[in-house]
Amino acid sequence: MGGGKEPTMPTPVSSPNSSYYDPYAQFTPVDGSEPAPASSEPAARREVNVQPVMITGEAGAKHLVQRHDAAPKLPDCLDESAEAALSCGKAGLVAATGILVSATTVVGTALAAAATLAEGIACGKELRAYYECKTQ
């Protein structure tokens, strides 16, 4: 180049932490002057190439599973509901049968009422068990 003074390449600045980016440390002016702040000199804008990074793992799914496990579990009360349905259905069957078959007499009415009362007690007990299971 005509014997002119060759511009020297700036001394690269290395950082022990490769993932750390310091815009002042990596830019050194050729003339040795103090580096100006990046915000005051648009020409100092540089391109930084970042190596492709692949993020693996299922942190989101794990988080959802942990939240699901930690959430309070609601009781299904299937046994209690089945027991209550059977007991109350039987009480209704006894009441209807008693009325249809023999309830047009005093004795028939009394027997049907007694049978219904006995089945109603079981129905009430199972309904209470179902209610307590649902509200616990």
Add this chain to the structure above:
Amino acid sequence: MSSAHKSTSRNAAIAVVGVAGTAGIAAGWQVAPSGANALGYLHAGAGPVCFSALCVYAVRRGGRAARWLPLLLLGVFLLDIARSPHVPILSALGLTAAVIVGIATLRGHRPTTIVGTVACCSLLAATLIGGRLLH
């Protein structure tokens, strides 16, 4: 007409049975937390006895629909032993009695129906109470 066979209106019978059922549900609801075991024994004994008395009365009184009431005995027996502890040998005897009652009902043999109904309901009460005692 004796006082036992005095007729009542259908609406009065429905009202009485409805009140009895509501009272039973209320009693079971109130007593269940402290006396669930006692209620279980009461239901195991009183339920079959009342149903047996209802069946016997219906068969003795006769009528177009009443004579078929003991046919429900097998279903009631199976329903009770399916959801309660029971004694298998007593349950087998009771189911046999229920089948005999069904056959006697279909054939129109009233004495066998009545005796079989009483025996079946007694065995049902015995197997339910025995099951509760053993478990």
